[in-house]
Amino acid sequence: MIVLDGKAVAAQMRAEIRAEVENIRARGGRLPGLTVIVVGEDPASQVYVRNKERACAEVGFASQVIRLPETTAQERLLGIIDDLNADPAVDGILLQLPLPRGLDTQKCLIRIAAHKDVDGFHPENMGRLVQGLPGLRPCTPAGVMELLRRYDITCAGKHAVVVGRSTIVGKPMALMLLEAHATVTVCHSRTPDLGAITRQADILVAAVGMPCLIREDMVAEGAVVVDVGINRTEAGLVGDCDYPALTPKAAAMTPVPGGVGPMTIAMLLANTLTAYRQHSVSRF
Numbered sequence: 370m371i372v373l374d375g376k377a378v379a380a381q382m383r384a385e386i387r388a389e390v391e392n393i394r395a396r397g398g399r400l401p402g403l404t405v406i407v408v409g410e411d412p413a414s415q416v417y418v419r420n421k422e423r424a425c426a427e428v429g430f431a432s433q434v435i436r437l438p439e440t441t442a443q444e445r446l447l448g449i450i451d452d453l454n455a456d457p458a459v460d461g462i463l464l465q466l467p468l469p470r471g472l473d474t475q476k477c478l479i480r481i482a483a484h485k486d487v488d489g490f491h492p493e494n495m496g497r498l499v500q501g502l503p504g505l506r507p508c509t510p511a512g513v514m515e516l517l518r519r520y521d522i523t524c525a526g527k528h529a530v531v532v533g534r535s536t537i538v539g540k541p542m543a544l545m546l547l548e549a550h551a552t553v554t555v556c557h558s559r560t561p562d563l564g565a566i567t568r569q570a571d572i573l574v575a576a577v578g579m580p581c582l583i584r585e586d587m588v589a590e591g592a593v594v595v596d597v598g599i600n601r602t603e604a605g606l607v608g609d610c611d612y613p614a615l616t617p618k619a620a621a622m623t624p625v626p627g628g629v630g631p632m633t634i635a636m637l638l639a640n641t642l643t644a645y646r647q648h649s650v651s652r653f
């Protein structure tokens with residue numbers, strides 16, 4: 370079985386991005402800038418934001434984190450987003466989710482200028498994905514596609530099964546696989562006999578957040594398995610797939626950790642560079 374080593378591929382991508390930033394610096398250009406906003410003290414969010422901060426520093430972006438108290442009013446957050454939209458030094462804006470209770474996530478996300486929406490969550494970018502137009506794509510599914518590409522795993526003509534229908538992963542994942550000419554089936558919590566469908570998958574993407582949901586008997590011999598799940602259990606971090614049980618059957622599989630997670634952050638950097646490039650020319 371081939372281990373789809375997201376950690377190594379992400380490091381390679383960061384090296385490529387760092388080289389491009391070095392070029393910009395050598396020419397005396399303005400550096401790409403990402404601003405991350407985090408509201409409140411959610412412990413998982415704090416970890417994710419620190420990782421994003423570290424990745425930005427590694428590639429040489431001019432980045433900042435705006436940390437706001439749990440009690441931040443909606444209007445104040447919208448005002449900060451407006452200021453960042455207008456700031457020419459800011460190419461990308463990322464609002465870390467989830468927001469504390471009392472803040473309207475949709476209202477905030479839609480306020481981010483679509484051309485600075487490096488998360489790809491703005492309805493305009495989602496709409497562009499549906500229509501096959503260029504735009505900023507959500508980082509996790511874009512990271513999965515990049516990982517498959519770099520391992521020369523083609524999607525055209527394959528049956529791709531996506532388990533999960535979230536706005537952040539499952540839905541855009543299905544659309545990107547479709548764009549890559551796969552035949553796509555989306556399963557979710559109301560799908561009866563999940564295994565009967567996952568067994569048909571040439572490419573199986575699990576993105577539900579249920580530890581070891583995908584067992585050995587649910588996967589076909591020779592399938593490519595992509596595990597997007599990150600579940601904190603007593604046994605440590607585990608994915609949505611029973612990794613040791615699937616190892617003899619899968620042709621290729623992502624580990625957890627070290628698979629999709631690092632690719633998500635690498636794609637955030639790639640999206641920021643795309644937004645930077647689009648900033649001074651006509652947008653998309």
Ligand code: GUN
Pocket residue numbers: 417463464465466467488508509537
């Ligand atoms: N919280 C968990 N994952 C994500 C993500 O990809 N983007 C944002 N903004 N918040 C998150």
